Amino acid sequence: MSAANTRHRGAGSQEAAGSQEGAGPAGRAPRNRTADRAGPAGPGSGGIRAERLSALAQQHGALVALLLTVLIASLSFDSFAGAGNLENIAVSSAFLAIVALGMTFVIVSGGIDLSVGSVFALGGVLAAWGSRYGPVVALLLALSVCGTIGLINGLLIARARLAPFIVTLAAMLGARGLMLNITEEGTSTFLLAKDSVFAELGRGKLLGVGIPVWITLVLFVLGGLLLRRTRFGQHVYAVGGNEDAASLMGASVTRTKVSVYVLSGLLAGLAGALNAAWLASGVTILGQGMELEAISAVVIGGTLLSGGMGYVSGSLAGVLLLKVIQNVINQIGSLDSAYQQVVSGAFLIVVVVVQTWLGRRRKARLTSPG
Amino acid sequence: MAEAVAGRIAPDRAAVHSWLQAYGVYVGVGVLLLFNVAFTDHFLSAENFRTQAVQVAPILIVALGMALAIGSEGIDLSVGSVMALSTSLVALYLGYGPWVALLATVLGGIAIGLVNGSLVAFVGVQPIVATLALMVGGRGLALVLVPQLEDVRDPGMRALGSGDLLGVPYPVLIALALVLLVGFAVRRTTFGRQLLAIGDSRPAARLAGLPVRRVLLCVYVASGALAAVAGFLATARLQASDPTSLGSLMELSAITAVVVGGTPLSGGRVRVGGTVAGAVLIQLLTATLIKHDLPPSWTQIAQAAVIVLAVYAARERGKR
Numbered sequence: 047m048s049a050a051n052t053r054h055r056g057a058g059s060q061e062a063a064g065s066q067e068g069a070g071p072a073g074r075a076p077r078n079r080t081a082d083r084a085g086p087a088g089p090g091s092g093g094i095r096a097e098r099l100s101a102l103a104q105q106h107g108a109l110v111a112l113l114l115t116v117l118i119a120s121l122s123f124d125s126f127a128g129a130g131n132l133e134n135i136a137v138s139s140a141f142l143a144i145v146a147l148g149m150t151f152v153i154v155s156g157g158i159d160l161s162v163g164s165v166f167a168l169g170g171v172l173a174a175w176g177s178r179y180g181p182v183v184a185l186l187l188a189l190s191v192c193g194t195i196g197l198i199n200g201l202l203i204a205r206a207r208l209a210p211f212i213v214t215l216a217a218m219l220g221a222r223g224l225m226l227n228i229t230e231e232g233t234s235t236f237l238l239a240k241d242s243v244f245a246e247l248g249r250g251k252l253l254g255v256g257i258p259v260w261i262t263l264v265l266f267v268l269g270g271l272l273l274r275r276t277r278f279g280q281h282v283y284a285v286g287g288n289e290d291a292a293s294l295m296g297a298s299v300t301r302t303k304v305s306v307y308v309l310s311g312l313l314a315g316l317a318g319a320l321n322a323a324w325l326a327s328g329v330t331i332l333g334q335g336m337e338l339e340a341i342s343a344v345v346i347g348g349t350l351l352s353g354g355m356g357y358v359s360g361s362l363a364g365v366l367l368l369k370v371i372q373n374v375i376n377q378i379g380s381l382d383s384a385y386q387q388v389v390s391g392a393f394l395i396v397v398v399v400v401q402t403w404l405g406r407r408r409k410a411r412l413t414s415p416g
Numbered sequence: 417m418a419e420a421v422a423g424r425i426a427p428d429r430a431a432v433h434s435w436l437q438a439y440g441v442y443v444g445v446g447v448l449l450l451f452n453v454a455f456t457d458h459f460l461s462a463e464n465f466r467t468q469a470v471q472v473a474p475i476l477i478v479a480l481g482m483a484l485a486i487g488s489e490g491i492d493l494s495v496g497s498v499m500a501l502s503t504s505l506v507a508l509y510l511g512y513g514p515w516v517a518l519l520a521t522v523l524g525g526i527a528i529g530l531v532n533g534s535l536v537a538f539v540g541v542q543p544i545v546a547t548l549a550l551m552v553g554g555r556g557l558a559l560v561l562v563p564q565l566e567d568v569r570d571p572g573m574r575a576l577g578s579g580d581l582l583g584v585p586y587p588v589l590i591a592l593a594l595v596l597l598v599g600f601a602v603r604r605t606t607f608g609r610q611l612l613a614i615g616d617s618r619p620a621a622r623l624a625g626l627p628v629r630r631v632l633l634c635v636y637v638a639s640g641a642l643a644a645v646a647g648f649l650a651t652a653r654l655q656a657s658d659p660t661s662l663g664s665l666m667e668l669s670a671i672t673a674v675v676v677g678g679t680p681l682s683g684g685r686v687r688v689g690g691t692v693a694g695a696v697l698i699q700l701l702t703a704t705l706i707k708h709d710l711p712p713s714w715t716q717i718a719q720a721a722v723i724v725l726a727v728y729a730a731r732e733r734g735k736r
Contacts, residue, residue, distance in 0.1 A: 158544070208727050209681050211491070211544055212671070216720040219668060223716030231711050338552045341545075351545055384559030391553020395531075398541050398549065406540065 100404045104348045107400075108363035111346075115370050123377045131373065133256065137324065139369040140258040141166075142339055143362055144317035146347075147269045148310030149340040150361045154273070155306045156286035156353025157203060157210035161217035162314040163336035165192045167329075168225040169318025173244070174236035174328030175228070181244035188319040189312055195221055196311020200304030214307075218337065229330050238326045248323025258320045265313070270358040282306060286353030335387075342394045343368050345401070368393075436729050438678045441693040448700040456707050466585060468699055470653065473587035474499070474646040476695040478666055479673040480598045481639030483691045486674050487602070488615045488635045489683025490543035494532060495643040495670055497554030498525050499663025502647030504562040506573075507657035514572040521644045528554055529640025533633035547636075551667070558659035565658045568651055577652035587649045594642065599688040608686075611635060615683030669698055672719060676726040698722075 120127040145162050152159045169188040176187035195217055202213045229235070238245050250257045273279040281302045284292035293299045322328045345351060346367060347360025371393070372386045452459040478495045485492040502521035509520040528550055535546035576586050602608040610631045614621040622628050643663075651657055675681060676697055677690025698719065705715050 202724065202728075206728060208724070212675070212681060212723065212727050215668060215671070216723040219665070219716045219723070220720035223713040223720065226713035226716070227711070231713055335552065338548060341548065342552075345545070351542055384556045384563065387556025388553050388560060389556075391549045391551075391556060394549040394552065395535065395546075398545055399535070399539050402540050 104401065104404055105357055105360060106348075107397075108347045108360050108367055112363050112367045112370065115367060115374070119370060119374050119377075123374070125377060126374070135366070135369050135373050136259045137256050139365050140256070140262040141317045141321045141324075142336065142343065142369070143262045143365040144265060144320070145314050145336060146340045146343045146361045146365050147265055147358065148306075148313035149337075149344050150269070150347070150349055150356055150358055151273065151282060151306040152210075152310045153341070153344050153349050153351060154286045154353060154356040155282045155303060156289070157303065157306065158214065158341070158351075159199065159307060159310045159314075160211060160214040160337045161195065161199060161221055162310060162340055163333035163338075164218045164221035164225065165195055165311055165314040165333075166318040166321070166336055167331075167333035168192060168195075168221045168228075169315030170322035170325075170332060171225050171229055171236060171318075171328035171330060172315075173319035174238055174322040177236075177238045177242050177244040177323075181242070181247065184244045184323075185316075185319055188315045192311045192315025192318070193308055194311070196308040196314075197304065199311065200307030203307065204300040204303035225330060229328075235330065236328045238323065244323050245326055246323075248320055248325070256324075258324060261320065266358060266362055273356075273358055278302070278305065283354060286355070288354070339368060339390070342390060342397075345394065346397045348401075350401070351398075433729065437680075438687070438690065440726075440729060441676050441678060441690055441697055444676070445693050445697050445700065448697065448704060452700070452704055452707075456704065459707075468703055469588045470585050471703075472695050472699040473585075473591040474650045475666070475669050475673060475698065476591045476692060477594055477646040477649070478643050479670040479677075479691050479695050480594055480688070481642035482667075482670040483674045483677075483679050483686050483688065484598065484602075484611065484635045485543065485639050486615075486671070486679050486681060487683055487686035488611050488632060489618065490536060490632070490635065491547065491671070491681075492532065492636060492639045492643075493544065493547040493667045494528060494550035494554050495639065495646075496663035496666035497551045497558065498528050498640050498643035499647030499650060499666055500555045500558035500659040501525075501528065501561075502644040503651045503657045503662045504558040504659045506568060506648060506651045507562045507566045510568060510570055510573070514570055514576070517573075518648055521648045522641050525640040525642070525644025525647075526637050527640070529637035530633070532640065533636030536636060537629040537632035555659070562657055562659050565656055565660070568655050568657050573652045574655060576649070577655060587653065590645070590649065594645070595688060595692055598638075598642075602686045602688060607631065607634065612684055612686065615685070617684075668719070668723075669695075672723050672726070673698055676722060681727065 125131055145166060149159055149162060169192045172191055173184040173188040176184035199210075199213055199217050202208050203210050247257055252260055273282060281292065281297040284295065284297050285299050285302045289299055292302075318333065321332065343364035344356070344361045345364070347357060347362070347364035349356030349360060368390065371389060375386050375389060458464060478499070482492055482495060501524050505520045505524045506517045509517040532543075532547050532550055535541040535549075536543050539546075579586055581589060602611070610621070610626045613624070613626055614628055614631055618628060643666075646666075647663060650662055654662075673694035674691050675694070677692070677694030678687045679685060679690065701718055701722065702715050705718060706712070
């Protein structure tokens with residue numbers, strides 16, 4: 047650890063400062079992020095009311111919107127609040143939520159991971175193929191390959207200092223190529239054995255709720271603890287807030303960055319594996335556009351794309367909000383599924399505009415004298 | 417200035433890197449050409465060159481807009497969706513004649529560009545997020561307008577897609593004209609100068625009194641309009657409107673062409689000639705792999721490797 051640290055510091059002012067400026071569009075960010083972060087974290091920052099309000103809107107906006115949407119939807123559509131439909135929403139949210147959890151860490155660290163959709167599909171195909179050797183092999187295979195892709199992403203971004211979006215864009219292409227390669231250009235679909243234990247992981251139920259939903263909840267609790275209550279989590283915030291300051295305070299920037307991309311790869315692979323267990327096959331066309339959904343959910347959940355600030359719980363609310371909206375669009379029979387994309391895109395624009403506006407107001411407040 | 421600083425640190429390495437970044441793409445194209453001449457059957461035929469040139473035209477046109485966006489230290493991920501939208505608009509408006517259809521597609525591209533540009537320039541949203549939203553929404557909109565593949569039957573469109581002037585296919589002519597136009601705009605106009613200044617340092621450009629917002633808006637409008645033209649040409653060539661798949665992953669090819677061509681992702685420089693060579697390189701790479709019976713998945717893997725290599729080669733010369 048100390049070796050990595052000194053090396054990083056040795057690279058010092060020219061390297062570190064240079065690459066942060068040069069990291070391209072993904073790396074640009076407002077100056078005041080560390081100050082921003084103090085707001086929602088607790089009573090540390092002053093008691094200016096408007097600032098509190100905007101911080102609250104940032105943190106809980108997705109939850110409020112979710113509750114409102116659910117309320118309106120259950121009043122408007124009889125079928126919405128039925129157990130079957132809610133279960134549908136929960137299970138279809140579970141896979142995206144796991145991906146969004148990893149994305150939250152990446153975005154809080156100031157990066158972005160566009161490869162998750164392809165990695166999700168690859169994880170599913172690998173798990174479906176591996177399930178013939180038992181559930182352990184299925185999971186291990188998916189996790190190890192997807193974790194490795196995350197590791198490569200992380201090393202290229204943290205060590206070679208390449209822009210995150212371009213590296214993960216390439217990984218998106220590479221992972222999908224690999225997946226197509228395994229499946230003979232997508233023509234062969236690996237089916238799970240009928241009575242495979244692995245299928246239980248996707249289809250099984252505990253207390254009437256699907257196992258993927260339980261796994262998601264557990265992962266979110268763990269993820270929340272990891273981000274909020276551990277040294278690693280603090281380092282993720284610090285690196286996303288200001289890389290130079292983080293390395294000066296003793297956080298290993300390289301190690302933190304590599305870890306978040308590995309985490310994102312692992313979670314995307316796990317989500318894909320669970321999805322394959324649920325569908326009982328590794329479907330090759332899955333996961334396209336999933337990176338967008340995951341990023342939207344994270345951003346809607348109040349995580350700043352410029353890094354340094356974000357909430358695991360918000361991402362869960364964001365995922366549920368997206369899925370509820372999609373569900374509602376499906377309930378309106380006359381609307382075709384393409385509307386989901388239009389609505390998602392429009393929704394993302396609205397959220398980003400509001401976020402930018404809130405962030406700018408707070409920044410103006412913090413930088414103004416007095 | 418960037419070169420001066422880099423030169424002081426490590427003159428030799430910096431020189432090699434800068435040479436590689438600027439001219440590596442031409443070396444790559446040369447190597448691929450030689451390889452194909454030596455090992456690929458029927459490579460040296462007029463028919464083959466024509467096919468390759470026609471296929472490269474849409475990538476090149478999209479890449480030109482992307483080069484402008486990247487030169488302004490931005491990015492435009494929505495170009496593929498703009499192509500999808502324009503193919504839908506062709507299907508909708510072809511009934512009024514090809515010119516109306518062309519007008520509609522270009523207006524559609526400009527509209528998307530206006531939204532992108534306003535988000536980036538006036539609201540201050542990061543380009544990657546703004547254009548990501550339009551990437552999702554744009555393809556959705558295209559599918560709402562035209563839900564499935566439709567045949568495009570029009571003699572004018574067919575002539576545009578497969579006709580030629582003095583042996584040069586129309587799409588290639590149009591692409592070349594746009595290359596000259598963009599090259600001229602970047603090098604010889606105030607807009608180009610301002611664009612590069614903004615890409616180099618936005619705060620400095622603002623302090624110098626440049627119309628930062630207006631220029632950024634124009635960049636994304638230009639990128640949208642160029643992508644729309646590319647979508648129109650691709651529709652003419654395919655003689656079908658297929659909003660599900662047209663332009664998918666185009667943003668990647670365009671970014672690769674621009675980056676491989678030596679335009680740094682950190683902005684402040686646009687290499688139009690390099691972008692042309694970058695687009696040709698991608699097309700040649702794809703064609704080479706296909707002609708040697710490697711499945712398309714290898715093309716994706718190879719393209720991923722090329723992107724990473726190109727960015728890696730360029731990284732030493734980021735803005736300091």
